[in-house]
Amino acid sequence: MGILLLPLADSVIMTGDVLGYHIEITIGTLIVWGVALLIGLIAEFIVGWRLPYGIFGAFVAGLVGTWLATEVFHFSLPIDYVFHDIPLLKALLGALSLIVLWHLVTYPLWRKRSHRSRRYAAAR
Secondary structure (H helix, E strand, O other), X not given: OHHHHOOOXXXXXXXXXXXXXXXXXXXXXXXXXXXXXXXXXXXXXXXXXXXXXHHHHHHHHHHHHHHHHHHHOOOXXXXXXXXXXXXXXXXXXXXXXXXXXXXXXXXXXXHHHHHHXXXXXXXX
């Protein structure tokens, strides 16, 4: 399927100016966004913990995790599947690490909050 969409990836869907910046949304951009969303949702499923803001949180985790794993931390895997210039396993590892890090940072905050909310709900 990726081979069939390759010539269409540069086709412009929407263009415009937002806050003085020229923006073009192409089919390739939508493909990258879709892959980031799937990577984020799969990473949430593997970790077993959901990010705030639902699907949008998974989308952001997929985008940032892909960027971290491919552009910031340069490492190579012996086997990696590439779809439209996105190494899928590296992107999944980046999203997984981001979600695990978010969970480790915020776990003490929401764990304490849930006890208070239970007492408040029981007092009603």
